[in-house]
Amino acid sequence: MENKHLLDFQNVFYTYDEEDKDSFAVKDISFTVDKGEYVVILGHNGSGKSTIAKLSNSIFVPSEGKVFVDGMDTADEKNEFKIREKVGVVFQNPDNQIVASIVEEDVAFGPENLGIPPKTIRERVDNALKAVGMYDYRLHETHRLSGGQKQRVAIAGMIAMLPECIVFDEPTAMLDPRGRREVINTARKLNSEGMSIVLITHFMEEAVFADKVIVVDGGRILAEGTPREIFSKTEMLISCGLDVPDTVKLSLLLKEKGVPIEGLPLTEEELTEEYLRILNL
Amino acid sequence: MVILEVKNVSYGYSHGTPFEITALDDVSFSVEKGELVGIIGHTGSGKSTLIKMLNSLLKPESGQILLDGKDINKDKASIKEARSRVGLCFQYPEYQLFEETCAKDIAFGPKNMGLSKAEIEERVIKAAEFVGFSKELLNKSPFDLSGGQKRRCAIAGVMAMFPEVLILDEPTAGLDPKGRNELTAMIENYRKATGATVMIVSHSMDDMARNADRLLVMNKGKLAMDGKVQDVFSKADKLIEMGLSVPVSTSLVNRLNSKLSDMPTDVFTVEDAAELLSSYYKRRKAL
Numbered sequence: 001m002e003n004k005h006l007l008d009f010q011n012v013f014y015t016y017d018e019e020d021k022d023s024f025a026v027k028d029i030s031f032t033v034d035k036g037e038y039v040v041i042l043g044h045n046g047s048g049k050s051t052i053a054k055l056s057n058s059i060f061v062p063s064e065g066k067v068f069v070d071g072m073d074t075a076d077e078k079n080e081f082k083i084r085e086k087v088g089v090v091f092q093n094p095d096n097q098i099v100a101s102i103v104e105e106d107v108a109f110g111p112e113n114l115g116i117p118p119k120t121i122r123e124r125v126d127n128a129l130k131a132v133g134m135y136d137y138r139l140h141e142t143h144r145l146s147g148g149q150k151q152r153v154a155i156a157g158m159i160a161m162l163p164e165c166i167v168f169d170e171p172t173a174m175l176d177p178r179g180r181r182e183v184i185n186t187a188r189k190l191n192s193e194g195m196s197i198v199l200i201t202h203f204m205e206e207a208v209f210a211d212k213v214i215v216v217d218g219g220r221i222l223a224e225g226t227p228r229e230i231f232s233k234t235e236m237l238i239s240c241g242l243d244v245p246d247t248v249k250l251s252l253l254l255k256e257k258g259v260p261i262e263g264l265p266l267t268e269e270e271l272t273e274e275y276l277r278i279l280n281l
Numbered sequence: 282m283v284i285l286e287v288k289n290v291s292y293g294y295s296h297g298t299p300f301e302i303t304a305l306d307d308v309s310f311s312v313e314k315g316e317l318v319g320i321i322g323h324t325g326s327g328k329s330t331l332i333k334m335l336n337s338l339l340k341p342e343s344g345q346i347l348l349d350g351k352d353i354n355k356d357k358a359s360i361k362e363a364r365s366r367v368g369l370c371f372q373y374p375e376y377q378l379f380e381e382t383c384a385k386d387i388a389f390g391p392k393n394m395g396l397s398k399a400e401i402e403e404r405v406i407k408a409a410e411f412v413g414f415s416k417e418l419l420n421k422s423p424f425d426l427s428g429g430q431k432r433r434c435a436i437a438g439v440m441a442m443f444p445e446v447l448i449l450d451e452p453t454a455g456l457d458p459k460g461r462n463e464l465t466a467m468i469e470n471y472r473k474a475t476g477a478t479v480m481i482v483s484h485s486m487d488d489m490a491r492n493a494d495r496l497l498v499m500n501k502g503k504l505a506m507d508g509k510v511q512d513v514f515s516k517a518d519k520l521i522e523m524g525l526s527v528p529v530s531t532s533l534v535n536r537l538n539s540k541l542s543d544m545p546t547d548v549f550t551v552e553d554a555a556e557l558l559s560s561y562y563k564r565r566k567a568l
Contacts, residue, residue: 044457046427092455146324173455176324176484178524202457241459246487246529246551253555259562268529272536275558279565281540 005068006165006196007033007056007087012065014051024063025051027219033165033198038191040207041200042230043216044241049200052216053169056198057087070164085114088158092170094150103145103153104129104138110161121160128159131193132186148179152186165196172203180206204231205245208266215240228264247271283350284478285335285367285446286311290344292330304330306502307344312446312478319489319510320482322499323524328482331499332448335480336367348446365394368444372451374435378423383414383434386423390442408441411471413463429460433467440471447471448480453488461485465492490514490528490549498523511547530554 014026026048033039043049054060055067058074069086072079091097100106104125111121129135132152137145142153151171158166168187172180184206191197199206207213213230215223217240223230230237231248244252251265251274260278265271292305304327312318322328333339334346337353337360346353346363353363368390371377380386387408391401409419412433418426423434436452452468453461465488472479483489489496489510496513498506500523506513513520517527517535526532534548534557544561548554 045429045455045460170455177486177526178323204458238459241457243458247533249551250530250533250554250558253551254559254562257555257559259559268533268536271533272540275537275562276540279541279562 005032008068012062040210048219088163097154124160128156148182167198284314286347290341319493326499327502367446368439370439370449375431384419404441408437412437446478450482
């Protein structure tokens with residue numbers, strides 16, 4: 001039977017301190033990620049976001065509750081390898097995720113561990129590097145790449161495992177604006193080709209393209225909805241240490257000043273179009 | 282009054298290898314006392330090399346760095362003087378915490394300056410105030426703090442030396458929006474209270490638009506632009522060419538201008554853009 005939900009968190013609790021049961025990093029979290037869905041998780045530093053990432057492919061198993069990956073229980077040790085093939089995690093610091101000195105060797109590391117024939121590995125590595133736009137760099141040394149390039153190599157390493165979902169844990173926090181664009185565009189491209197994406201971030205503008213946004217605060221889910229629904233709750237976001245994208249801030253200010261903007265434009269393109277529309281242009 | 286002057290400074294890495302890079306190429310500028318200067322530039326543009334020059338962690342291959350008109354690399358004494366008067370705070374400074382308690386960690390700089398015990402204590406308390414640290418936090422181990430608190434502890438360690446020029450490399454990187462705003466306010470506290478000059482390296486054009494008086498733009502080792510925030514951001518095309526961006530509001534108004542052509546382009550903050558777009562709308566509707 002095909003499971004509709006690729007990732008299914010059911011009333012998950014997690015504590016780093018088994019002695020102190022009250023100090024849960026994640027409290028009663030339930031949400032799902034469907035095949036092909038693009039989900040963004042927003043939360044301030046220390047809100048429990050990264051714990052969620054590690055719970056999603058059985059790096060951590062829940063203290064209470066269940067996480068299912070394509071119907072498989074992450075707490076069941078015999079599922080561990082299958083789960084890690086299905087769900088890959090890309091972390092924040094690109095330097096901690098590169099294991100080899102040459103780009104293509106790094107990307108081949110995962111599939112090599114799966115015991116796949118060399119010819120298939122070659123194909124998978126080439127395809128993965130093409131998918132992230134790093135094929136021309138396949139023979140380059142990894143330590144000479146920029147941060148954004150290193151992150152894309154880490155993503156290629158994931159893709160070579162042919163996962164169905166990639167969880168990004170603040171993949172752009174350490175990158176410059178160009179690096180951030182490269183990584184986010186790569187995630188969007190993979191999603192448009194059918195990959196499920198979970199993006200954990202506190203850059204509000206990265207949430208604009210999501211199918212679903214989940215706001216986490218104090219280890220709990222505070223809100224869940226489309227980007228438009230979430231960003232219309234400015235006060236809630238600010239009260240939990242977050243913000244809205246500047247374009248949304250501008251749209252809201254204009255409404256306050258009596259400019260009849262309809263709906264809630266989220267991107268520069270949308271706001272430009274709406275502004276020209278109300279000018280009758 | 283000029284406090285810091287960079288005169289025709291050049292520097293390169295890996296000389297004599299195929300990886301030779303010119304990191305700084307004939308860079309010159311001067312900084313006034315009390316100014317808040319932003320440094321922007323794409324990764325690899327020479328920003329980090331430049332700030333390491335400013336308290337003699339690196340020495341120019343040619344050119345000079347002058348502090349109050351004196352060459353900071355003249356002799357050992359002048360290097361030592363520069364290191365206590367120009368405070369440098371690297372990216373992710375929380376990785377440099379090492380002491381048993383926050384108070385001891387913050388005291389490390391003043392101690393090395395050879396201050397008396399009473400003076401050191403006073404400075405630790407003052408620096409803790411700048412970053413909003415309570416007494417209780419001061420006695421904790423820095424390794425028991427949250428990421429944001431660690432960052433503030435590390436920055437307090439630099440502030441405790443009361444540098445006349447405080448230089449920070451991406452101080453808000455990795456922080457959430459609230460943490461970013463708080464830290465920016467703390468740096469401003471320090472500047473107001475001490476009259477110090479502050480230089481901030483940042484990738485966030487929106488933060489720069491809000492906070493800096495003046496921007497230095499580095500590109501391929503050269504100082505590509507040096508001017509008021511308005512002047513720099515009005516050259517959006519040039520910035521984008523260098524792999525940089527402009528604040529969201531600037532970019533939006535530029536976008537509208539391609540259709541409307543009669544909008545002023547000196548808009549850098551969300552508040553200014555809202556003001557402009559609402560008055561423009563009302564004017565057009567009144568016609």
